[in-house]
Amino acid sequence: MKVSLISTILAAASIAVASDVVSLTKDNFESFIAEHPLILAEFFAPWCGHCKALAPEYEQAATALKEKHKDIALAKIDCTAENELCNNQGIEGFPTLKVFRGLDLVSPYTGQRKADAIVSYMVKQSLPAVSSLDKDTLENFKTADEVVLVGYFSDNASNQTFTKVADRLRDSYLFGATADEKLAAAEGVAAPAVVMYKSFDDSKLVFSGDFTVDGIVNFAKVEAMPLLGEVGPATYTAYIESGNPLAYLFIDKPEDKEKFTEILLPLARKYRGVINIATIDANLYGQHAENVNLKQEWPAFAIQEIATNYKYAYDQAKEITKESLTEFLGLFDSGDLSPTIKSQPAPETQEGPVYVVTANTYDEIVLDEDKDVLIEFYATWCGHCKNLAPKYEELASIFWNDEELKSKVVIAKVDTPNNDVPDDVRGFPTIKLYPAGDKANPIEYQGDRTVKSLADFVRDHGKYGIDGWAVAEKKTAESILEFEEDTAEHDEL
Numbered sequence: 001m002k003v004s005l006i007s008t009i010l011a012a013a014s015i016a017v018a019s020d021v022v023s024l025t026k027d028n029f030e031s032f033i034a035e036h037p038l039i040l041a042e043f044f045a046p047w048c049g050h051c052k053a054l055a056p057e058y059e060q061a062a063t064a065l066k067e068k069h070k071d072i073a074l075a076k077i078d079c080t081a082e083n084e085l086c087n088n089q090g091i092e093g094f095p096t097l098k099v100f101r102g103l104d105l106v107s108p109y110t111g112q113r114k115a116d117a118i119v120s121y122m123v124k125q126s127l128p129a130v131s132s133l134d135k136d137t138l139e140n141f142k143t144a145d146e147v148v149l150v151g152y153f154s155d156n157a158s159n160q161t162f163t164k165v166a167d168r169l170r171d172s173y174l175f176g177a178t179a180d181e182k183l184a185a186a187e188g189v190a191a192p193a194v195v196m197y198k199s200f201d202d203s204k205l206v207f208s209g210d211f212t213v214d215g216i217v218n219f220a221k222v223e224a225m226p227l228l229g230e231v232g233p234a235t236y237t238a239y240i241e242s243g244n245p246l247a248y249l250f251i252d253k254p255e256d257k258e259k260f261t262e263i264l265l266p267l268a269r270k271y272r273g274v275i276n277i278a279t280i281d282a283n284l285y286g287q288h289a290e291n292v293n294l295k296q297e298w299p300a301f302a303i304q305e306i307a308t309n310y311k312y313a314y315d316q317a318k319e320i321t322k323e324s325l326t327e328f329l330g331l332f333d334s335g336d337l338s339p340t341i342k343s344q345p346a347p348e349t350q351e352g353p354v355y356v357v358t359a360n361t362y363d364e365i366v367l368d369e370d371k372d373v374l375i376e377f378y379a380t381w382c383g384h385c386k387n388l389a390p391k392y393e394e395l396a397s398i399f400w401n402d403e404e405l406k407s408k409v410v411i412a413k414v415d416t417p418n419n420d421v422p423d424d425v426r427g428f429p430t431i432k433l434y435p436a437g438d439k440a441n442p443i444e445y446q447g448d449r450t451v452k453s454l455a456d457f458v459r460d461h462g463k464y465g466i467d468g469w470a471v472a473e474k475k476t477a478e479s480i481l482e483f484e485e486d487t488a489e490h491d492e493l
Ligand SMILES: *[C@@H]1O[C@H](CO)[C@@H](O)[C@H](O)[C@H]1NC(C)=O
Pocket: 156
């Protein structure tokens, strides 16, 4: 009885140990990635439910791959133990799955979280990103997907460049290549060349820039975008990633779509690669209008500058015509349009201790060169922000209640969804310090949400190095003394 129990425990233990998933830490992460050509890595936290659900599937996939595909490794990183590593990898949620081909070539895993799906996704990733083509296969290949890129070359260098492009974009487009010079000639290009074939718009496009990885990647991303596309959940990311300003026309009626397509197409052609122009279905995504500072009245038009997150809303009191849109886009392109800033009214006086910042007062308060400014970007619906609020007030009152400190340190907050701020804020609350005299280099707070840690952060990164916590402790001590003296006096009476 006892023996069999022990052997059961031992068997269970040996199963747990004999995992085919490799555990990585900061000590072996880089060397492991460098030594293995293709790795799927799971960044997880032991408490996360989705991670627990994935674990047996992941184990099973690792075992299956180990048998037949020795070049593919499955790894996992416990982010509660490897905080720094996960931060460096930009991990924001669990589980995060990434495909590594060396440290420089990383792409998100976009497959299902089942053992067989993981195996087939990774096997596909291990196949060459570029298919070899010849005169019999080229024609069919051109139409094998919505966007196809074909490299025509005979030398090794351009082959390598194109292969690198394909490795980076293999999840987005289909890549093929041929070294047959006759095929290049028939296509009207001279090697080395890259031609994009699309199932929409101008169906064939020849790359004409310098034959570099970045040049071709950029060409692919810009040109693969439809001339006049539609913004929706499936396309939005590609628009944002292209980095170009995005001009939207919100429409709610089919007849408007027809009418405006005719107006927008020539503009889309004119600004190709400079401004992406698209329509968006106001019936489905009308709420998005508020993100670009428009009221929900249709049709409506706005331009969102991705790089700065500025929005340029077309005056909704005016009619949208071919002429007015042409003018609006022209002014935007020449830099003669002012962004539409969404701002709450600024409070007439700061009733303190936390300064209320709005879009209109952001520069004046946050960028005040004479002050160390700690600012919290919050949203009214954010629970963590509510939890932080009393501590943040306590921190602020340390500085607010002392004229000397108040003239040097400002603790502020901004209701971010209701005020356009220049900061790229990805989650709430986000806290940053804008040091006096160095406003171009704000530092983001990463510490725990206690008054002392926040005060230490202001001391360590602010220009004035004021130790608010020490000041507060000293005051507390003094007030206790005063209190004792008071009572002593009273006692005497
Ligand atoms: C081209 O590259 C391959 C591998 O990258 C190499 O084996 C081959 O010798 C190279 N050919 C020339 C002509 O340089």
